Amino acid sequence: MVKAVITGAADTAVGRLEGSTSLGLQAEAACAAVADAGLSLGDIDGVLCAYSFTAPHLMLSSVVSEFLGIAPSYSVAVQAGGATACAQVMQAAALVEAGLCRHVLCVCGDNRLTGMSRDQAVAALSEVGHAEFERPYGIGVPPAYALVAQRYMHEHGVTREHLAGVAVAHRINAMRHPKAQMRTPISLDDVANSKVIASPLRLLDCCLISDGAAAVVVSAADAARDTAKGGVAILGTGQMNTHEHIVAAPSLTDFGCKQSAAQAFARAGVRPSEIDVAEIYDSFTITLLAELECIGFFGRGEAGPAILAGAMDIGGALPCNTHGGLLSYAHSGAAGGMFHVVEAVRQLRAEAEARQVADAELAFVHGDGGILSAHCSLVLGRS
Structure with a gap:
């Protein structure tokens, strides 16, 4: 009940x-x-x-x-x-x-x-790194996620084009939202040719500020x-923290979203295949791609090709980040994750206008903090 x-x-x-x-x-x-x-x-x-x-x-x-x-x-x-x-x-x-x-x-x-300022932003993000084993050696948030991307690409055949496809799909969704911060169309080539931030991640692979x-x-x-x-209705919730610092991560390709999502699905009594719309944290393109597969929406190595084929679109196999996500809608600290929650509510209320997923009854929302460290999942339902 x-x-x-x-x-x-x-x-x-x-x-x-x-x-x-x-x-x-x-x-x-x-x-x-x-x-x-x-x-x-x-x-x-x-x-x-x-x-x-x-x-x-x-x-x-x-x-x-x-x-x-x-x-x-x-x-x-x-x-x-x-x-x-x-x-x-x-x-x-x-x-x-x-x-x-x-x-x-x-x-x-x-x-x-x-x-x-830029210096203040860099200093704030550097606090994520371990004071003894990471920060002295210069690793920051983008390089840590780049490390994840390199390993995930090696193990599961993810390509640069797959990552670019995530960015393009978000921009397509954001173009339907009148409030989105970024609504100018981008192409796979635009992503591939944008400035390198931490290889293989480029500027358009990274969330907004x-x-x-x-x-x-x-x-x-x-x-x-x-x-x-x-x-x-809040039908199911789940949470899992596997580590804080990337140096202590038990895996670079398997994350706590698997457990937190499993808890939320079990408590809601639904399966991933029953979800109509998903709003999943996308701090970087690799974040979303890895989580889609860890959670179980796609098999390993399958999310990238599916996204290139239109899976994330409002009429696709799994409409995802329908507002444009952190990559194209906006990212303002903790509010970035709350934008995902608000969008899920609007989808279930059928208030999303041009980006509305038809007959959306079940939504999945997921947030992760740190370097894929803290995970929390929600299953929401239309009343």
């Missing part, structure tokens, strides 16, 4: 938002999500906030609640990199299922594009009856 539902979802404009602040963006998304649910801020009794690179605070959830003028009975900040948004939804579902809260606000946002925020409201099933749109 469904006990938790997403009753409200919203995101702000994305891209370069001059004059924006992390707190302002989070407040905008939060108020819009609460309004989307047909609730007032006074109805919110739980707040789960992410983290901010531009305005860090030890108790950011309390800061956001104070700014909104609310005093929730439960408030905490969640920090799991790109898995943060899905982990917030998973935790919010547990809170309402336990009867501790009725309506939990989950919000993420940052102004990473206009609020940070953006300003923006997104939020959802998770409500108890009985409380959802009084909301504006009824809600999207």
